Amino acid sequence: MSTMLLVLLLISTLHLHANLILASDPDPVQDFCIPNPEFGSVKTARLSILPCKNSSTATTDDFVFSGLKSAGNxxxxxxxxxxxxxxxxxxxNTLGMSFVRADLKVGGINPPHFHPRATEIAYVVQGRVYAGFVDSSNRVFARVIEQGEVMVFPRGLVHFQMNVGREPATIFGSLNSQNPGNQKIPSAVFGSGxxxxxxxxxxxxxxxxxxxMRRRFDPKI
Known part of the structure; x- marks a missing residue:
């Protein structure tokens, strides 16, 4: 194999590797970065950068969240x-993850949506939930998952949930980006102009x- 061919192969490999690296949140360069509210945030095209406060002022409370004890509205x-x-x-902050608590009344749904920057793992805390996703060939992967079961929704693919049980259902979702994005299909189509x-x-x-449809999904109408 010629030297020039080897160089081209190496460049191609490095380019592919670089694209893969850029496809997810960057690795942290320190143990943690607790945002400093005094400095606000720096807006970029993709996310808001939260400047760190001095690590010596961090407390245990910065690493504990108590807001998931009950359902939202x-x-x-x-x-x-x-x-x-x-x-x-x-x-x-900077740890490359986020999460969500989702509660569904009997018959309630989480409409088709996707996260452009994250894969999601959904754990059923209680109830019976029909859940699934659609791949790029329009093949649907769906089934009823019950308490204690987990389903993964690959990054960027449309997914959904519906409570098919006789009692309220609770799902805990974990995402591998601190800013995963959330595009709901009905709103993106009929509420975007x-x-x-x-x-x-x-x-x-x-x-x-x-x-x-526009009156239903466009908040400006």
Whole structure:
């Protein structure tokens, strides 16, 4: 194999490796970084950078979160979520993770959505939940998971949950990014301002039907 070919192969390998590294949160360069509220945050295109306070002023309380003891406020679809990230739990900052408590009333749903920057592991604390995700070939992987069972939703793939039991259900979700993002499919399609003509052609809906969907999912209407 020629020297030039070896160099090109090495460059290609390094380029692929670099892309893989950039696809997730960066590794921390210190034990922890408790945000300093006096300095606010620095906004970037992807996330808010929270400057650290002096590590000598950190306390045990910075690494304990007590906000998941009870359910949050329920929406009209029977869903209550409490997302936890460094904004509310300082000890998570720079550790590349976040989590969420989701409660579902009987028949309640967590509509199809995806996290563009994170894989999620969902643990059923109580109840019976129909859960699943759809891969890039539109194949659905779904089943009922019960108390004590875990399901993983690969990064960037649409997933969903529905309480199919006879009692409220609680799910604990852990994500491998402190800023995973959350795009809900109905809101992204009908609440984002996409041109009405395109939506009519894409979904075969009438202007009246499009209007109904927009009023439901667009907070500006």
């Amino acid at each position: 329920f929406s009209d679809i029977g869903l209550a979520t409490i997302p936890v990230n460094p904004t509310v739990f300082p000890g998570l 996409i041109k009405e003509e395109l939506l009519q052609k894409a979904f075969g809906l009438s202007p009246k039907q499009i209007g109904t």
